[in-house]
Amino acid sequence: MKLSYGVALIVSTILANAEVVEITKGVPSITVEHDGKTYKIERSQVKNSYLTNTFALTSRPSPPFFIESFSVNKNIETYGELEVLDFISKKKGVFIDARLENWYKKSAIPAAVNIPFKLFLKESKERREALKSFGVKERSSSEFDFTEAKTLLFYCNGAWCGQSPTAINALIDLGYPEEKMKYYRGGMQAWQLLGLTTIVPEEKK
């Protein structure tokens, strides 16, 4: 009696494991660090869960929403989720949520800093500070030294969102090296369609 109970337990454990939604085979979650905090990113394990929030909307009005090209240009690498996870878990650079603050406040990908695309469009104190935080040295108001510039990975709402391509293009105009910028086109929509973890960012004090 005891034995069969044990067997049942083992079988149920195996079955339970078979039902785990993993990121890749054998990788159920990854841990990322950001601002001294640790976040665990995994996929939804809730059986029969569906995407039902505003990211299930199929048809955003045009303008401003159109389907973006797969690449911003041929020198800007487009990333998928695995490449994003590798980038943020290994801290390969700055992970930027380029959406306007009201989007970011509702939900975001862990480890992202919010730098709304509009900030990159014209000269300002905020833009100078952002560039400085990327390791860019300012020679004059229109001349920069990008030798030690960090790699930047941008995302926004998804395939129908132009906010991160706009940010990337603005930085190209400033001379930011194209090989140092990456684009996660799937964005919030693809991220959530895969059941990946999102957070509601805390207010900065």
Added chain:
Amino acid sequence: MKNILILILILISANAKSYNKVKITPDISYIYVYHKGKAIKIHRIQDTKNKLTGEYALLYRPNKYIQPIKISNDIQTIGEVELLKFMKNKGNSREGVLIDIRSKKEYQKECIPSAINIPAEVKDNKVKLNKIFKILGLVKNSDGTYNTKKALDVAIYCNGLWCDKSSIFIKKLIELGYPAEKILYYRGGFQMWKILGFTTVTNR
């Protein structure tokens, strides 16, 4: 009489619907493709309150792993804009073919217009594969290899970001000598197509 005229006018305006409320790109609201000989207008759902429901909104997918953005360095991954360009420029002139490699059942239920169905399992069936290669313009040499000079361009999709069928199938094509530069991989697949509200067709 007046009523009939109004009715006709309504019918005409409904037919000439512009699909400008939810566009594809700033310049494109719809394109025409041919599906099994019939012209199909591909556009996006115009109801801005419409949400994706049903099996393609499902999040819980055990044992379905997230696929890398690239299959290999020489296979190009594309999105919807590039896929539509392929359908218009290559598909409509029969220089290229869109291939849905999901199961026959899935394809029959709903697919991307102009796609033909080659279930991924076919890769293990030599006889069927030979027939398909012939359709794709490959000529078998006497030594068993293929002459790929006239190989058609192909764009391949399956269920989406968590579906590994495209990757497995494309690798098999490469192994058999299909030119990598003639293969496009639509990684978003049927799920992204659906969530962006694009037109689909059934094959019953």
